[in-house]
Amino acid sequence: MVALALANTGRTLKVSEGWGAYRPRHIQEYAKKIHGIYAATPGTSSHGMFWEGRQCAAIDYGNWSFVYGGDRAAFYRDVRAVGLVPGLISPQRGYPDEPWHVVDLDPWAAVPSGGGSAFVPEEDDMFTDDDRKKMSAVYDAIFRGGNSMKDNRASVSDSLARIARDAAAAADNTKPIIRASGKTSVRQELANVTARVSQLQASQAGLEAALQALAGAKGLDASAILKAAQQGVENALRKVTFTADVDG
Structure with missing residues (x-):
């Protein structure tokens, strides 16, 4: 054409x-x-x-x-x-x-x-009737489903589309996490945690800057104070444990 x-x-x-x-x-x-x-x-x-x-x-x-x-x-x-x-x-x-x-x-x-x-093409002359039947069976299995399919005779393209839909549904419909404010999905929980971590990091940077300014004004060693504070946080975190209820 x-x-x-x-x-x-x-x-x-x-x-x-x-x-x-x-x-x-x-x-x-x-x-x-x-x-x-x-x-x-x-x-x-x-x-x-x-x-x-x-x-x-x-x-x-x-x-x-x-x-x-x-x-x-x-x-x-x-x-x-x-x-x-x-x-x-x-x-x-x-x-x-x-x-x-x-x-x-x-x-x-x-x-x-x-x-x-x-x-x-010349190759077309090389195909026997049996070859053409086999190719037709392959075509039917791929595009229209066939006896070889284990998915209710669905075609490959339809099965792939269903798998994609199921995967998206699984990602959006995980078991909810129960909070005092209500239920939330795992995806939303991770987003909330990420946002909170960013906020804490910003707060930490601000506090460190304020501490350094205060220490400088008082003639103190700011690095030593920050190191001691960091060590205190790490010691506290070692005592924290988390429990995940994978069945609930």
Whole structure:
């Protein structure tokens, strides 16, 4: 498609940046979160290799208008010449108007030579029917789930998305720590401790500066006083113990 566009227009057609072709499930979920109603419901996007009940592959050519000077008919003509289908994401079919969105409804078929640049690699002739069945089984396991999957036939991309969600939930939903003021999460407790430590460090620096100024005014050795104070704190801390209730 890129070569045909270049031959006919002298400009280079480019796939949109940022998952402009295949989009795994977690990327579809992210797109839905960011774009809302303007993004497909996760699991129903043509960019996910399965759409409207069939396998397919979708590509977004974001700069099509620049390449073809806004001539949608010319762009669609070249899209069809290489065996792809334009115009499926359109108001006529209940979707927004996305002329850049191109779909391959038979992604595993041999590439046609209508564009003049596409070709079938020699290695394709080396595959037997059994090879193709195995590759199809691998595809099904990765993108659609299969008998080899131990996660209720979920696809790999769906399983990875679930793991990511579970990990985030585990991080946010650890057992709460009970304080007099109420319950707090481990994450918030660590944040509170970090903030308190910073405050104490600032207070310590201020007290040390004040002590040095006072000692200097009285003609005393400030370093000796600070050393004695530090030793006293360390002795006190040795007597402090902490108990963690990991089950409560």
